[in-house]
Amino acid sequence: MFEKVASWHHLRAPWREAKWLAIDIETNGLDAKGDAMLALAWVRIAPPRILxxxxxxxxxxxxxxxxxxxxxxxxxxxxxxxxLPLEEVLAEFVKAAEGAIIVAHNAQFDTVVLQQALKQTGMKWQPDGVYCTLRAERRRLERQSQTLKPDSLTLAACRERYGFDAFSGHHALNDAIACAELFLAQAFRFSSGHHPNARSLLKEGR
Structure with a gap:
């Protein structure tokens, strides 16, 4: 009950005061439910900074x-x-992610992998919310009636539209930081001229 009340207040706080955590997961394949987690990276976002x-x-x-x-x-x-053993990696992550809103590119894949790993180890954890930078960018482009070309929603392609330099992908830590940068660019563009709470911003990335 206490966790639900805390989450309720968290999501109604100004988005810049919320706890955001960008993550990236590397797996042994493309099957979120069946392939093993190989690596996990996370980085805290304290707008306007990435810690x-x-x-x-x-x-x-x-x-x-x-x-x-x-x-x-x-x-x-x-x-x-x-x-490290999967249990140790997850225990450390869960501690860091307590009360956080997760940010990821193609977040559905990462969250399914994460929940499967937690289930495998008998651990339980739920974020206060999940923001997907890919879905947020798709929503923004569709509002502008732009035609989405193949590969137009990759992390690199999305970052390019915000003027970021090219980056070397396929390393979890680099990708998590790159995702955090994209999130901040999206969030500041979305919040320009008004002051949304975390819940309003979260809806953009669902």
């Missing part, structure tokens, strides 16, 4: 055979061998 000194990146130790996805994400067998 990179509080950014974290954790590799998960797994015995599963690595696929091409691991190579794309710049992970080697030695990286995996030196990783």
């Amino acid at each position: 990179q000194n509080q950014a974290e990146y954790r590799v998960v130790n797994t015995n599963l055979e690595l696929t091409q996805s691991a190579v794309i994400h710049q992970l080697s067998l030695s990286d995996i061998a030196a990783g």
Whole structure:
């Protein structure tokens, strides 16, 4: 009950006062429900800043055979061998994410992977909300009646429209920070001329 009341007040606070946490998850494939989590990164957003000194990146130790996805994400067998047990990674994340609104690009994938991992380890956690930078950008472009071309909603393509430099993707920490930057650009554009609360901004990214 206390958590629900706290969440209610949190979402009605000005968006710049809310607790936002950008995340990115690397997996062993493209099946959110079936493939294993290989790495998890998160970084706190305290608008207008991204607290990179509080950014974290954790590799998960797994015995599963690595696929091409691991190579794309710049992970080697030695990286995996030196990783932490899934339970430790999730426990650290849950502590950092307590009472946070999650920000991710293609957030549905990340949240499904996360919930599957939590279920696997017998842990429970729910964010105060989930903001998807991909969905927010799609909504903005559709309002402008723009035709969405293939690959127009990738993280790199979305960032380019806001004037960000190109970045090297497919590393969870780099992607989490890049997503945080995109979120702030979207949020400040959305809030220009008024002062929305966290709930109003959250609706843009649902």
